[in-house]
Amino acid sequence: MDKDINIGIFGLGTVGCGVVKILQDNADLIRKRLGFGINIKKVFSRTSKCKNLITNYIYAKDYKELFDDDIDIVLELIGGIDVARKFVCQAIDNKKNIVSANKALFANHGFEIFSKAAQNGVKIGFEASVAGGVPIIKVITRDLMANNIKSIKAIVNGTCNYILSQMFETHESFETILNKAIKEGYAERDPSFDIDGIDSAQKMAILASISFNAKVEEKDVHVEGIRDIDFIDIDFAQKLGYRVKLLGIANSKDNKLLVRVAPYFIEQDNILAKVDGVYNAISVISDMTGQTTYVGKGAGSLPTASSVVADIIDIAKDIESGTVKDTLSMRVFEKMEFVDIDSLESHFYIRFSVVDSVGVLSRIANVLSKYNISIKSVVQIGKGLDVVPLLVLTHKAKESNVKKAIREIEKNHQTIIKNGTVLIRVLD
Numbered sequence: 001m002d003k004d005i006n007i008g009i010f011g012l013g014t015v016g017c018g019v020v021k022i023l024q025d026n027a028d029l030i031r032k033r034l035g036f037g038i039n040i041k042k043v044f045s046r047t048s049k050c051k052n053l054i055t056n057y058i059y060a061k062d063y064k065e066l067f068d069d070d071i072d073i074v075l076e077l078i079g080g081i082d083v084a085r086k087f088v089c090q091a092i093d094n095k096k097n098i099v100s101a102n103k104a105l106f107a108n109h110g111f112e113i114f115s116k117a118a119q120n121g122v123k124i125g126f127e128a129s130v131a132g133g134v135p136i137i138k139v140i141t142r143d144l145m146a147n148n149i150k151s152i153k154a155i156v157n158g159t160c161n162y163i164l165s166q167m168f169e170t171h172e173s174f175e176t177i178l179n180k181a182i183k184e185g186y187a188e189r190d191p192s193f194d195i196d197g198i199d200s201a202q203k204m205a206i207l208a209s210i211s212f213n214a215k216v217e218e219k220d221v222h223v224e225g226i227r228d229i230d231f232i233d234i235d236f237a238q239k240l241g242y243r244v245k246l247l248g249i250a251n252s253k254d255n256k257l258l259v260r261v262a263p264y265f266i267e268q269d270n271i272l273a274k275v276d277g278v279y280n281a282i283s284v285i286s287d288m289t290g291q292t293t294y295v296g297k298g299a300g301s302l303p304t305a306s307s308v309v310a311d312i313i314d315i316a317k318d319i320e321s322g323t324v325k326d327t328l329s330m331r332v333f334e335k336m337e338f339v340d341i342d343s344l345e346s347h348f349y350i351r352f353s354v355v356d357s358v359g360v361l362s363r364i365a366n367v368l369s370k371y372n373i374s375i376k377s378v379v380q381i382g383k384g385l386d387v388v389p390l391l392v393l394t395h396k397a398k399e400s401n402v403k404k405a406i407r408e409i410e411k412n413h414q415t416i417i418k419n420g421t422v423l424i425r426v427l428d
């Protein structure tokens with residue numbers, strides 16, 4: 001029988017406690033399958049949601065105790081960047097293998113961490129950093145390795161998908177549903193990371209990097225969130241045969257990359273439109289397989305912890321076989337050019353808030369037409385009120401022209417336009 005593998009855990013919150021539960025509830029199954037066990041040796045966390053769940057552990061006084069000689073793998077499950085980065089770098093210097101669920105860390109300092117890991121001969125597991133319980137990192141870095149990946153279209157934020165699905169199904173308010181997502185443990189510590197698209201952008205930077213062997217960081221991703229989306233938009237989309245989803249898009253064409261996160265109208269029969277609640281879905285289009293789509297719970301304690309434990313097991317197997325080698329760290333990530341998004345074309349949905357008076361539509365249509373934007377359909381809702389939503393779906397138009405037209409309408413037609421204008425693209 002091989003010797004057991006010892007782990008140290010930094011951070012016992014939603015994910016950390018999920019890891020403890022899996023390692024304890026399924027200890028026999030894991031031992032049977034591996035031929036050895038995974039022991040939680042030490043934990044360190046400011047607060048804990050499960051301190052009394054753990055048996056036979058030592059509660060450390062300082063995270064540095066997790067670098068003790070008898071610990072083989074350390075888990076960074078605190079989130080955030082500064083302390084997590086310091087901890088991970090120190091752990092690598094102490095020759096510890098790392099498992100982390102921290103997309104903010106990898107989307108901003110991943111390349112530093114991978115090269116440090118390569119220098120020190122340790123392995124980094126980060127499966128849980130993208131799409132919770134969906135093993136998409138392994139699919140891209142291992143199972144699709146023989147493919148040239150062309151593009152990725154993905155729902156990678158469970159909180160936003162939960163909010164948009166619930167708004168569609170129950171018509172409860174945005175805030176009520178967000179609070180439920182926080183209670184379920186889906187949301188980030190600062191939920192604006194979810195609803196403003198930042199969490200999705202971090203995940204898309206990671207996916208784009210490993211899919212295109214490219215240096216993509218959070219700052220390279222164009223981001224729009226779902227904060228301004230209203231029932232009106234969701235209802236209008238449904239009437240036209242669409243669902244509204246926060247999508248991450250990454251593609252590579254002529255050696256240029258596009259990586260963006262934004263809400264999209266998606267045709268109802270598209271597989272991504274049918275993925276609801278906390279579920280995530282990642283459609284990968286590659287040259288040999290064509291489209292493959294991976295669906296599963298993208299947030300929450302146990303699904304996320306399942307990915308963390310899978311990484312622990314991968315590294316444990318390497319340790320037992322005496323060949324720990326982080327193949328990802330060995331890869332060369334190239335600096336690539338990014339597409340100018342203003343040059344892109346799509347159909348657009350625009351919600352103007354206008355004063356309900358005669359001639360409003362023709363004034364808006366005139367400005368749109370000046371920028372070569374033609375209207376495919378238009379609806380004005382709530383006639384008779386002071387300010388009403390005017391919903392416009394355009395034919396294909398250039399992104400830069402649509403933005404210029406909206407700016408001109410907002411600036412020069414203040415007597416008819418009120419509040420902010422909402423812009424959503426239609427997925428091709």
Ligand SMILES: NC(=O)C1=CN([C@@H]2O[C@H](COP(=O)(O)OP(=O)(O)OC[C@H]3O[C@@H](n4cnc5c(N)ncnc54)[C@H](OP(=O)(O)O)[C@@H]3O)[C@@H](O)[C@H]2O)C=CC1
Pocket residue numbers: 010011012013014015016044045046047048049077078079080083101102103104128129132185186187188189298299300301304
């Ligand atoms: N929740 C989810 O569904 C998913 C989360 N993730 C990622 O997993 C990571 C952990 O998330 P989650 O478990 O939800 O977060 P939680 O906030 O629930 O847990 C973090 C734990 O770490 C502790 N902690 C944070 N900073 C320190 C510190 N400096 N010193 C000591 N203890 C500290 C916290 O204590 P205190 O409360 O006192 O700050 C808390 O107990 C994040 O990177 C997140 O993005 C990834 C996929 C899904």
Ligand SMILES: N[C@@H](CC=O)C(=O)O
Pocket residue numbers: 129131132156157158159160186187188194199298299300
């Ligand atoms: N807040 C994130 C958690 C998982 O990464 C989400 O909602 O997807």
